[in-house]
Amino acid sequence: MSADVREFTVAEARALIPEVRERAAEVVRLRADLAELALDLRTCGASPLGGVAEAKAFEARLDEQIAWFTGQGIEIKGIAPLLLDFPAVLDGRSVRLCWLEGDAELGWYHRTELGFAGRRPLP
Template sequence: MFTVVEAKIEVGRLLPVFDEIVALRADAAELGAALNSGVETGLGGMPEFKAAQARLDELMTLVQHTGAELKGFAPLLVDFPGELDGVPVLWCWLEGDRELGWYHRSDLGFAGRRRLPV
């Protein structure tokens, strides 16, 4: 369980990891498409594809070990379990966010996403 302050600190700490996941995801997609079609890419070949996959696995494991929940990969969506006014919530970070600014009740999911109270 994270307080909103703890979740914000964790997001700040993890932003470089999130950025690397997003960049590696794009590289892996391009490499995979090139390998499947036989079209060359400047990113490399099978060794680079396997290395990108291995690093992605490493980074996603690192995120999960913080207690955060990976909910989406494309776009990257990470939730941090918490509580707001006695109600279970997930502090919600979505790819493109530069800080934590959203939450949703645990039982509502992403459709119930709201801005954090001021």
């Protein structure tokens, strides 16, 4: 792994899950509000959620939440649904501990080169 990639232990990644879930809930809320606002503005020209300024504010707050994940060394693989990977090493192999929006805990991993298709339960 490159020197600038943080490697998590399973325990370190799991310790972050309560905050991950809290911030993920905010990402989901902001994502939904932004999508609804954008659709209303495109189709109706107005929205109960606001206008262009509010859309920009939603985007900025969403960017702030995303920056928290990346600042922790967590990789964002998707935003809808929110899919996060924690770089790690298991049994001498490069893996990603994998958390998907809605997961109550961190219970999955996949080999780095396989991605989501190789997702397995953590031992």
